Amino acid sequence: MTAGGIAALIAAVAFAVLVIFLVKVLMKVDKTVASVQTTITEANNTIRVVTKDVDVLTREVEGLLVKSNELLQDVNQKVATIDPLFTAVADLSESVSELNYSGKNLVSRLGTLGRTTAQATIAGKVGQTAMKFFNQRKQTED
Template sequence: MTGGEAAALIAAIAFLILVFFIVLVLIRVTKIMREVQATVAEANRTVTTVTSDVDALSKEVEGLLTKANVLLEDVNGKVANLDPVFQAAGDLGESVSDVNEASHHLVERITDIGNSTAKASTLGRVGVGALRFYQNHRRKKATTDNTQRSDS
């Protein structure tokens, strides 16, 4: 074998080895591509399912929001109707406070009148006592004067 034939044989073997490795790489890439395709197909099915579920859920949520808005409007209407009740309760509380304050003033005035009446009553008793004392004193003096005139 000549040098050229040996080089051609080495080149042919190297080419054969290169083709073999390229085929192995292509087989692995093909397997990976199939797995990727299966994964993409599964992802597409999942996205389709999720999309349909999200559509159904969004319709349900929209219905719930509509019902919640109706309920909220109803509650707001009822609260608006209750506002006068709370206003009246507040006014009643103020009126009760005013009545309470007026009754305290009345009790104070009655107490003052009672104290004044007690003082006047005490003064009246003292006056009656003084009048009796004066009358008794006058009678005794008149009796003494009459006795002295009779003696003279």
């Protein structure tokens, strides 16, 4: 074997080792690609299912929003109907307060009138008694 034959043999062995190494790497790459492909398929299936579920949820949410808006309009209409009632109750409360104040003033005036009447009655009795006394005295002097 010559130096050229040995070099060719070394080159052949090196090439065989390189081919074996490349085959192993390519097999691992093939497994990785297959795994990625499976993952992508599962992801696509999941996205389809989620999309369908989101579509259903979107329709249901739209229905709920429509119902919520209708209920809100109904409540607003009822509140608008009740507002005059609260205004009337407030006016009535004010009228009752004024009536109460007027009643207190009337009672106060009647109390003052009663005291004045009582004083006048006492003064009248005193005057009657004085007149009787003077009339009796005048009759006894005559």
